[in-house]
Amino acid sequence: MGTYVPNTKKEQQEMLKEIGVSDLRELFRAIPEEVFLERPLNIPAGLPEMAVQQKMSGIAGKNKVFHSIFRGAGAYRHYIPSIVKQITSKEEFVTAYTPYQAEISQGILQSIFEYQTMICELTGLDVSNASVYDGASAAAEAVIMCKERKRTKALVAESVHPETLETIQTYCSGTDIEVVLVPAKEGRTDIDELRRMIDNETACVLLQQPNYYGILEDASLIGDIVHEKDAKFILSCNPISLGVLKTPAEYGADIAVGEGQPFGIPLSFGGPYLGFMAATEKLMRRLPGRIVGETKDSRGERAFVLTLQAREQHIRREKASSNICSNQALCAMTAAVYLDAMGAKGLRQAAESSMSKAHYLAEKLTKLKGFHLVYSGEFFHEFVTTCNGNVDNVLAALEKRGILGGYPLSGKDEGHLLWCVTEMNTKEEMDTLVGILEEVTKA
């Protein structure tokens, strides 16, 4: 079996002698006899490293790696620069704990400070935290942040990602926050309904931009409606899109959240990802999680520390703004290195290419019989179409050719496909996709 325990039998004996006991069992005397586990754990015997490699590679081999992916719906395949992977594999960054000891953690602290700066730049807001678990939990934390004594209603657009909505509902159930859905009409938030529903008890309105269907919402107008009632406006946004699309601040958002995975993090079967969160200065002390600040050290030099800790669980216990302790620090660093490497120009290019290619595919697809856009209006890099014929059969035919097709929607969108295109999809790939679809759906 493999082991990482260096103590030899002889050393163990020496140590036991020093402690003053005769065997290891004696150290566990406090465990009541009736529950002491006398049998071995029913887990297979350990294996040497090579055998483990082979076993785990075998399991990985049972997954299918698609080389052509036209599916997003919350997880996006973008180009990951080589330097991102190299830097974030450095052992110091990988193995360090939360930077409690600032003097020997300046590297991690500074990288988080740089990350916070870039999240502020992207969103146009004043303050960013050091990250939370993912986009969905960031949205839920944002809703909780907005609760006030007399404002306990959270309006959430029906057009947000369904898993974001479900996470918000779980976080709010059992608290005095009431989550109410603002219905969508033709793939977009129904503005009239919103006007009707919002009132003086509304703490916040949460909107996703672009929304789950890829459509760009009229976020400026919605922001105005929210602020007329003095409620908070939370915008959940796709971070790549911020290279070309309006910032949450330009729409008047008080809080911006989102899934940071597109910034250099592989698909990873859904995690670990990165929840980013930024807010106006006014809301700074309500933000959950770690925040890094700049200060001076005893020598008068610039230094970075974890700060505003009076919000946090280890100080405030049951009165903390959130229970979050571990976050996604290494993923935040991944995003920071990605943005460093891409720069504003590269990010704009990724965003423009994704958007342009999505429009190219949409145009080609909708020329096919039985495929048309379900929702009209501006979209970014995702769009919904009908499907000519049985969705499962069509997707299975694509899968046979190594293509992961659009995501089959459910509920009232049953039978529709949510397509996603990024800079990774070439024109040739898209033409092949359309060719196969034409062939498959003709029969």
Added chain:
Amino acid sequence: MKLIFEKSNAGRGCELLPECDVPVTSVDDKFRRNKELHLPEVSETELSRHYTELMKRTFGVNDGFYPLGSCTMKYNPKVNDDIAKLSGFAEIHPLQPVGSAQGCLEVMKLAEEYLSEVTGMDAMDFQPAAGAHGEFTGLKLIAAYHKERKDTKRTKIIVPDSAHGTNPASAAMAGFSVINVASTKEGYVDPEELKKVVGDDTAGFMLTNPNTVGMFDENILEITKIIHDAGGLNYYDGANLNAIMGLVRPGDMGFDVVHLNLHKTFSTPHGGGGPGSGPVGCKELLIKYLPSSRIILKDGKYEYAEKSPESIGRVKAFYGNFLIVVRALTYILTLGGEGLKNASENAVLNANYMMSKLQESFEIPFSGHCMHEFVISLEQLKQEKGVSALDFAKTLLDYGMHPPTMYFPLIVHEALMVEPTETETKENLELAIEVYKKVLEQAKSDPELLHQSPVKTVIGRPDEVMAARNPILRYQFNVNGE
């Protein structure tokens, strides 16, 4: 050192993406970003060197002894990271058809089986992303259980005053009110005190055992029974599981729900503060409330069972921090059942060895054998010489060691909590013992020296008060964006 923004120079950058090979779609003015975007403009060389500089200003487990109590900073095996980087795991879309993600489901099913065995639970859910997230999830299960039984007056969670701060914070977040119960002076739960606070409003009780002073609570069966008799459920905080794998199981001690920290006990790295993974395990009676759909094996294929209508709902998108679960499974396969037990035994052996060697010089407020960690109190030193736990910890930095956890648990004054872990050699422990004693001598002979420390680190002590009073939380670009 400079920030990356201060190394930026307009016009520099990396050429990473090809030209767009389709006609460019322009964004409608209504949606176009007007605000200028300042991101660094640096060459790849500069970027690489910037992070090498940051790396040198970071202390990882690979740099030296890291006995941060309660955090289990054991060695992070490199094979785990290699496996997590396989394209067969890293490049799998979470919404791929189940038939094309059989390997991912197998990973979660195997990890569930093994971790359930270690903890004595009947199921394990990997959706929670970290320990505190697991606590929140586990407490929601308890809430759902009482709610379904229409036992709605159970609104209180009992937490010992020695508990991790996340316990009461999670309970509050899950909608409970928190009852703090005083520990005995030995750091144990006082069954008599517990009896006074339980009642028909008790929803549950949260405990870590070994407790936060590193001692195994031998009254554990009585404690969990008091809660069960009152109609509450027992929650096990898995932060300290590294002491008991293969020796005793939370499920056998009377716990109904647990969370684990895969980034502590199961050797996955901490990443400077995350990502971790905080799976929740539970007994049969709570399975139907779990956030994720159960994975089942049907005709030789893995699939998701239909989601239970009683589920508390998801706590995060998709299936949790999957690649962390991959690493933990790799670790379990490497060690096997016997190896896990061996790890725990040696974690406890190392801690006792250090404690026993330090006992003559330091005040260790609890008697008996410790488990995987122990607590030193510097209260006397503080009173006599004005040297605090903070001063002591900062001095250790100059010896190239990560200090123990400071000022926790709250029930011990001037606490230093030492958790050496099983992956340290006897020589490393002896070196640390020698250094601790030497620093203690210094503290007695020249306390001022400790107030001034550290002197060998890249920065001196930072002014935390200034950071909080005048928060500077981002770099400000000047008008030109330079």
